[in-house]
Amino acid sequence: xxxxTHVVGQLADLLHPLFGTAAVAAAIVLFTxxxxxxxxxxxxxxxxxxxxxxxxxxxxxxxxxxYARQPEKLQKAVxxxxxxxxxxxxxxxxxxxxxxxxxxxxxxxxxxxxxxxxSHQLFAAPLGGRWADALxxxxxxGPAGLVYVGLFLVVAAxxxxxxxxxxxxxxxxxxxxxxxxxxxxxxLVTVAVVPLAVALYVVTSSAWSAVExxxxxx
Numbered sequence: 001x002x003x004x005t006h007v008v009g010q011l012a013d014l015l016h017p018l019f020g021t022a023a024v025a026a027a028i029v030l031f032t033x034x035x036x037x038x039x040x041x042x043x044x045x046x047x048x049x050x051x052x053x054x055x056x057x058x059x060x061x062x063x064x065x066x067y068a069r070q071p072e073k074l075q076k077a078v079x080x081x082x083x084x085x086x087x088x089x090x091x092x093x094x095x096x097x098x099x100x101x102x103x104x105x106x107x108x109x110x111x112x113x114x115x116x117x118x119s120h121q122l123f124a125a126p127l128g129g130r131w132a133d134a135l136x137x138x139x140x141x142g143p144a145g146l147v148y149v150g151l152f153l154v155v156a157a158x159x160x161x162x163x164x165x166x167x168x169x170x171x172x173x174x175x176x177x178x179x180x181x182x183x184x185x186x187x188l189v190t191v192a193v194v195p196l197a198v199a200l201y202v203v204t205s206s207a208w209s210a211v212e213x214x215x216x217x218x
Contacts, residue, residue: 015027
């Protein structure tokens with residue numbers, strides 16, 4: 001925790017001449033970008049894996065017809081097909097899993113352990129506060145509430161963009177494949193319940209993912 005506090009504090013000091021009182025918020029955005037940059041090579045590998053899985057779909061469709069009433073044999077045959085092609089069905093999850101430690105560290109940092117960082121704000125909203133705190137204060141359209149309104153609008157735009165692209169490029173034609181594109185809208189719930197500092201991490205990471213996927217999967 002002390003290391004993360006030091007990193008965010010140092011970034012905030014560097015950004016203070018440009019962002020003033022919002023320097024810590026800007027530091028969190030920059031910290032998020034650095035984390036995503038570190039896992040970008042894995043994202044590129046995941047993109048290659050998804051393209052490889054897409055090429056296997058005709059064969060997967062044939063297996064589904066052949067083993068329509070034998071789900072266990074179908075699962076085994078699909079796994080063997082991916083193994084023969086040296087394609088991991090779970091490769092796309094690794095970039096997301098590697099970001100979880102940064103998410104949880106920020107959550108702990110701004111849930112009571114952030115020392116002086118908790119006193120900083122993004123405009124009128126405390127970085128350690130939540131949407132419920134803004135609603136209990138001046139309401140939805142109060143100074144703090146408007147910060148969350150802005151974040152919700154950004155998340156909704158990113159989620160819509162991600163959903164539309166995912167529905168066009170989805171590999172799995174089953175029920176999960178049809179529902180999964182809408183999972184991006186769950187980010188709205190996350191932003192609503194976590195501290196604002198963590199919400200900034202989530203929003204920045206979501207926007208990065210949308211742009212990254214547009215470039216890697218185009």
